[in-house]
Amino acid sequence: MKKKSIRKKKGIDWMSIIPPWILLAIIFAVWEIAAKTTGISEYILPPMSKIIHGVITKFPGELLPHFLLTVRVIVLGFIFATILGISLAAIFSQFNIITKAVTPVIIWLVITPMITLIPLMTLWLGYDPVLRTYVVILQATPIIALNTLNGFVNVDNDKVELAKSVGCTRMQRFTKIVFMNAMPQVFTGIKLGSIFSTIAALSADIVSGNAGLGFKISQFTKYNNVYMSYGTIFLVGLIGLTLYKIIERIERRVVLWKN
Amino acid sequence: MKLSKKTITNILAPLVTFLLLFGFWEWAVSHYQLPKWLLPAPSGIIQSMVVNFNDFWPHILITFETVLIGFLIAVPVGILLATLITSNKIISAALSPFVIFLVTTPLVTLIPIMMLFMGFGQKVRIIGVVIQAFSIVNMNTVTGILNVPIIRHELMQTMGSNKFQSLRHMIYPTAIVDIFTGVRLSAIFATTACISAEYVAGNHGLGSQIIKYSQFLKTTESFACIFYVTIIGLFMYGFVAFLQKKVIYWKI
Amino acid sequence: MEVQKDARISAIDIAKHFGDKASGTLTPVLDGVSMNIQEGEFVVILGPSGCGKSTFLKILGGILPASSGKILIDGTDYGTQVPRELLKRFGFVFQNNNLLQWRTAAGNLKFMLETMRLKGEAWQGRVSEMLEVVGLQDYQDVYPHELSGGMRQRVGIARALVHDPDVLIMDQPMGALDAITRQMLTFELLDIWHKTQKTIIMVTNNVNEAIILGNRVFIFSQLPAKILQEIPIDIPFEERNHQVFSSPRFLELREKLNHHVRATLSLEEPA
């Protein structure tokens, strides 16, 4: 029996791949010309060629340890925050009274930037850079939990009726229907969590000022190597963008039904 | 007005939770005799918030101004730019990765450079807040506009409506829910951005005070500043919710 | 209304209201509906949209509790709510198919077996068997968003049959389909009923469907719904095919049903 799957092979969508690269080339060119011709001092607008060259040469030696530290802090903190955020939301969503009681507390944690705790963190936990992961967890978990909780609580009525018509137990209802049904909301939370993680990690770098790309950026600026500052900022941006794109790719594979 | 059972639980339950949380915090501090420099008790913090109010007030004002002004600039800029981006297929395809790049690059990294040519003043921090806050509004507005159903575009086409008429009568109202998601997030990003900017640029604003007090082990004052930041965050959250109620009047 | 002893399902004076008098949001939906349904019968409920037909079905299907009245299954009285363990013997087909979008067609059927803890090869075999009954054996691993409306509806029907229930409850199964697919699916449904000999209770607002499928048609009134008419359909199974539309008996019944239903509309000015 020939298994017919009417899923057509997805052609590569050139339309969304080519234009961004062209625009990137244009920006690089314009930046280069502006830096070279308009006479703005190199401390304000270094030429793009110098920035790229600087980053490539300095990366293996000077930048690599700080790059690895910041990436480790972001990724570890983000993954832990995602697991923590989703499991907390799963627990809180079980009973309506708990959801009502806890949501305002989560909102309080979201609107109070957890990075306000960074100066106290160094006081409590000392200067060990790895401890910045805790700041990332504190900053990212509430936003992930809030969106996930929203997804778990607002289940559309049809699905609730389906669960009742089949006589699902509470556990079955959650694992087989509610959890997957909330995936779009969960991924919104996770994407926001990744953005908050980068912000928290870089803020911690700059405040504690002894390691990490954030520290290198303020150091480069202090010693007027402005082209290296720009290079490192682009590097940080790339980390954030890559993390975001990885999450988007996973989402496309998990949430199949959203076009 | 008879409070129905539902509204009671909506107010009572969170109240009880907060009381429990702060109660536990208060009990833990006194029970384990934690020194004030390590972890102050909530009562101590609130007392400091009241007693040293005049020292805090100028910084609260500066932080609040920075967040509010940055937010009020970021929202229109974000929406307008999103409208431009989505007006043409090629532009929107080209710009979409950059829209995300702006959101995922923490502004705190830009502050050191901006300080080079703009000094320590509040201007730097406001611009920083605008950059961080506008990018999230921009991203959500782009999503909202791109999700407008085709059948509504067709409706406007059957009336021969031009771009502005379509935007005013159909596109913005349809996308308004996504736009407000962006606005709500932008308020949160604005507060976060302002604090991280104050860590680096200058010694005004609650962010700088938190660092100063923590360096002198005045943890109670640090926490007082953190609670003031919460109040600012709460105000922004309430302000956006109020705006949403006024603008989106047709939703139940 | 008294209970018929050998009835498969009996609903006695079922009433239902939403909201409560205190907050002034009391809206009565069902006002004393009674029905005795025999084994292997195809009962159709016909009535204007928004008249509480679906609510009555959801009460029978154990989704909603009745506000008052009695539900009896095989003679035993279960009061206002069908107990959870009994739901294994019911299959519910929703109007908008209500498939789990993250599971394939076969996955949606397996969902039923998993939640009802029906393990073993025999049951797994039924998954492809039921998909074959609705003509979708080639689409086992296809996701709902890749299927057309008609095909999704058929997966919904297969899902309601996979755990071999005694009673099939259908809430306007063809409501959201275009007229051509709807007519084809009607005859397929008749065929499925004939092959599986299940007891079926279906709600529809389409008079043709009611005559082709039903052997008894109950006409519901406007909100709050009560039974206005009970009309037997005496067209034999063999004659219920594409040619039936022009048979005099069909046209006569159609006129009769239309007349009664239009009567329910005229009670209240056009919606």
Added chain:
Amino acid sequence: MEELVQKEVQTIPKIVFENINKVFHTRKQTIVAVKDYDMQVDQGDFVSIIGPSGCGKSTLIRMLNGIIQPTSGRMLLDGIPLDTSKPYSQETLRKMGFIFQQPNMLPWYTIRQNITLPLKIFGLDTPEYQEYADELISVTGLQKFADSYPIEASGGALQRAGVVRAMVHKPEILLMDEPFGALDEMLREQLNMELLSIWKRLNITIIFITHNVEEAVLLSNSIYVMATEPGRLVEKVDIDLPRPRSLEMITQPRFVSYTQRLVDLIGSVELRQIK
């Protein structure tokens, strides 16, 4: 009968489709939505187009209304060819009213604001047109919903508002894309009769798209039957049932013979590939 013939000779046809083709190129495949389509509709005629989903019926009227550009072929309105290279002028668009399958109301405007929106966009916001809008609203029994928001109105009321909105700028042609497809049967019959009375009173030309064979036979003078892949005209069936049409006709033998013939025409095409 001669009165009909005499009318045929003089007047120019209201709408003409000449060899219209439409091909959609998507990343995965190309679809021939409409192939070599010809049609002529006279002023005041009521024409239906029926066929399985995906046979290009909706594309056809969207091309006439300028929402979609045809790949090749010509369309004439009152004998004048339509320039499909650029969006239509407001004068051309004002001649046509489009009715969608779902009501397509804007939830932030009241029913009355939705209905009078075309007047604002077309620049016809004069008291005379506003009065006409009010008259249409009362004729179709919508006064009750006029000042409420779409979320508070019933499906039937919303669909009626959609019809009124398409007529508020006094168009000469109504293009209806399965307007009553989503409604239940009783309500559909009611709206069909109301549509016939509006059509007679305003002497307006109507192109009606539907899946429902019975609805097409009840409403139209002639029916164009289409098939899918590629979307093409299979046959044109003229309905010479007497006017005015009534719901009682549906069970009469001549009516049933028409519906049977059309079902066979569509049925034969459809069964080959179940969509």
